[in-house]
Amino acid sequence: MMYKNIKAPISKEKIKSLKAGEYVYITGKIYTARDAAHQRMFEAINKGNNPPFELNNNIIYYMGPSPAREGNVIGSAGPTTSSRMDKYTPLLLDHGLKGMIGKGKRSKEVIDAIIRNNAVYFAAVGGAGALLSKAIIKSTMIAYDDLGTEAIRELEVENFPVIVVVDSDGNNLYETAIDEYRHFHY
Amino acid sequence: MKDISCYAITENIKEMCIESTHYLSDDMQQALNSAINDEKSALGKQVLNSLHENLEIARAEMIPICQDTGMAIIFVEIGQEVHIIDGNIEEAINEGVRKGYVEGFLRKSVVEDPIYRKNTNDNTPAIIHYSIVPGEQLKLTLAPKGFGSENMSKIFMLKPADGIEGVKRSIIETVDLAGPNACPPLVIGVGIGGNFEKCALMAKHALTREVGIHSEIPYVKDLEIELLEKINQLGIGPGGLGGTVTALALNIETYPTHIAGLPLAVNICCHVNRHVSRCL
Numbered sequence: 001m002m003y004k005n006i007k008a009p010i011s012k013e014k015i016k017s018l019k020a021g022e023y024v025y026i027t028g029k030i031y032t033a034r035d036a037a038h039q040r041m042f043e044a045i046n047k048g049n050n051p052p053f054e055l056n057n058n059i060i061y062y063m064g065p066s067p068a069r070e071g072n073v074i075g076s077a078g079p080t081t082s083s084r085m086d087k088y089t090p091l092l093l094d095h096g097l098k099g100m101i102g103k104g105k106r107s108k109e110v111i112d113a114i115i116r117n118n119a120v121y122f123a124a125v126g127g128a129g130a131l132l133s134k135a136i137i138k139s140t141m142i143a144y145d146d147l148g149t150e151a152i153r154e155l156e157v158e159n160f161p162v163i164v165v166v167d168s169d170g171n172n173l174y175e176t177a178i179d180e181y182r183h184f185h186y
Numbered sequence: 187m188k189d190i191s192c193y194a195i196t197e198n199i200k201e202m203c204i205e206s207t208h209y210l211s212d213d214m215q216q217a218l219n220s221a222i223n224d225e226k227s228a229l230g231k232q233v234l235n236s237l238h239e240n241l242e243i244a245r246a247e248m249i250p251i252c253q254d255t256g257m258a259i260i261f262v263e264i265g266q267e268v269h270i271i272d273g274n275i276e277e278a279i280n281e282g283v284r285k286g287y288v289e290g291f292l293r294k295s296v297v298e299d300p301i302y303r304k305n306t307n308d309n310t311p312a313i314i315h316y317s318i319v320p321g322e323q324l325k326l327t328l329a330p331k332g333f334g335s336e337n338m339s340k341i342f343m344l345k346p347a348d349g350i351e352g353v354k355r356s357i358i359e360t361v362d363l364a365g366p367n368a369c370p371p372l373v374i375g376v377g378i379g380g381n382f383e384k385c386a387l388m389a390k391h392a393l394t395r396e397v398g399i400h401s402e403i404p405y406v407k408d409l410e411i412e413l414l415e416k417i418n419q420l421g422i423g424p425g426g427l428g429g430t431v432t433a434l435a436l437n438i439e440t441y442p443t444h445i446a447g448l449p450l451a452v453n454i455c456c457h458v459n460r461h462v463s464r465c466l
Contacts, residue, residue, distance in 0.1 A: 021229070023229075023232070036303070063253065064253065064293065064295075065253050065293070066249075066250045066253045066255055066291060066292055066293040067291045067292075067293070068291070069248065069249070069291050072247075072249070075249060075250065075253065075291055075293070076244075076249050076250040076251070076252060076253035076255075076293075077253055078252055078253050078254075080254070080334065081334045081337065081367050083367060103334070103366060103367070103369065103425070103426075104334075104365070104366045104367030104368075104426065105365060105366060105367060123366070123425065123426075123427070125233050125236045125237065125240075125425055126252075126334065126366075126369035126425060126456065127237065127240070127251070127252045127369045127456050127457055127458045128236050128237055128239075128240040128252075129240070129249070129250060129251065129252045129253040129254075130240050130241075130243040130244040130247070130249040130250065130251060131236055131239050131240035131243055132240075133249055134243065147305075148294065148305050148307065149253075149293050149294065149295070149305075161236075163229070163425075163427060165427075173427060173428075174365065174366055174426055174427075176428075177227070177229070177421075177423070177427050177428025177429075178365070178420075178421040178422055178423070178426070178428050179421065179428075180227075180421065180428055181226070181227060181421035181423055181428050181429050181430055182419070182420060182421030183419040183421070184358075184416050184419030184420055184421075186355060186358055186359070
């Protein structure tokens with residue numbers, strides 16, 4: 001299997017080169033946000049305020065970790081279901097966000113916004129939180145501390161493994177790959 | 187008459203919370219291991235290998251298998267000769283969950299109100315289902331359930347005329363709609379019959395049955411085998427990235443029902459199908 005390495009924040013050229021189905025290792029800084037943090041960022045932007053971190057060229061990881069044991073950077077840290085963020089995602093993409101890491105299908109509105117903004121949607125392996133935590137070398141809570149596991153964290157990641165699901169042209173691995181193995185229709 | 191102390195209940199529930207979220211039961215591990223051989227897609231195999239590695243890390247380093255350590259679901263079977271002492275059983279169970287989730291570094295995923303959504307910070311309350319059985323044992327089954335898969339579950343109030351074909355179609359459609367969202371390979375719990383709440387409870391309970399063990403009712407066993415085969419032809423595959431292993435098991439429970447109804451519940455669980463039982 002072929003692998004690609006990319007840096008986060010991510011460049012425009014790099015996004016263009018990523019194709020649905022590719023296995024990618026991310027190194028750099030990414031930001032966690034899930035349901036409650038998205039709602040707050042969405043409200044902030046709609047009121048004309050800045051979200052708590054720079055969206056431009058950055059990647060959001062849909063993840064709320066379990067607490068870290070002493071000596072560990074973070075606890076279990078796998079992706080949560082992306083579709084719950086669909087309501088908020090087009091606005092974030094229109095404000096500069098370039099990538100999302102999660103799991104599961106996205107709405108048509110999100111895929112349209114991905115194409116419109118030259119962005120990319122990655123999946124990490126759902127339910128592999130212990131394994132994925134090993135690629136996180138630093139975690140800092142930067143906003144919405146009161147949300148606990150749902151607070152926004154800046155993560156420093158090294159070779160964080162993801163798969164390109166929706167590329168900047170709108171190709172969708174969830175549709176193409178499943179068709180290839182589908183032998184049952186009802 | 188046998189006395190069982192609430193302190194023992196609390197301590198056992200606490201240990202079971204920690205055990206179930208770090209070690210997968212042998213049947214689930216075996217099912218995942220054989221899935222690696224069965225899977226035809228290269229990417230699917232890669233996902234399954236990652237899941238295998240994940241289980242090793244979880245066990246060796248005491249990091250939860252999945253960050254969603256779930257809402258604590260507990261089935262309590264109380265022997266009618268049992269006398270609970272030293273307190274209230276409901277409080278004892280919730281205290282066990284509190285201790286397990288706080289002392290075990292598990293994620294607190296419960297909010298105190300479904301609309302206003304303030305985290306209770308200790309993962310209580312648990313959802314507890316009691317049944318009274320003969321004997322002088324207390325059997326506790328703890329099944330922490332994540333919501334990525336819970337959200338993809340469904341209830342159908344089918345008509346008797348929909349029959350077995352309607353049941354099959356509804357189950358397959360539910361799995362197909364869940365697709366990659368529910369973290370396949372899945373374990374699927376199904377309840378057929380009873381009424382609105384009974385079928386849901388059976389579907390949940392079916393998830394606690396060991397993978398590879400079938401229903402004792404011949405037609406139900408055949409249905410389990412047929413549906414698993416069809417579901418694995420949907421192409422969803424590990425991680426929903428395409429492949430031949432979409433589900434590891436499909437367990438069905440049934441119950442008598444009303445002349446006017448055919449209730450059906452499909453409870454989807456991910457590959458981290460956690461359940462542990464103890465008898466006190």
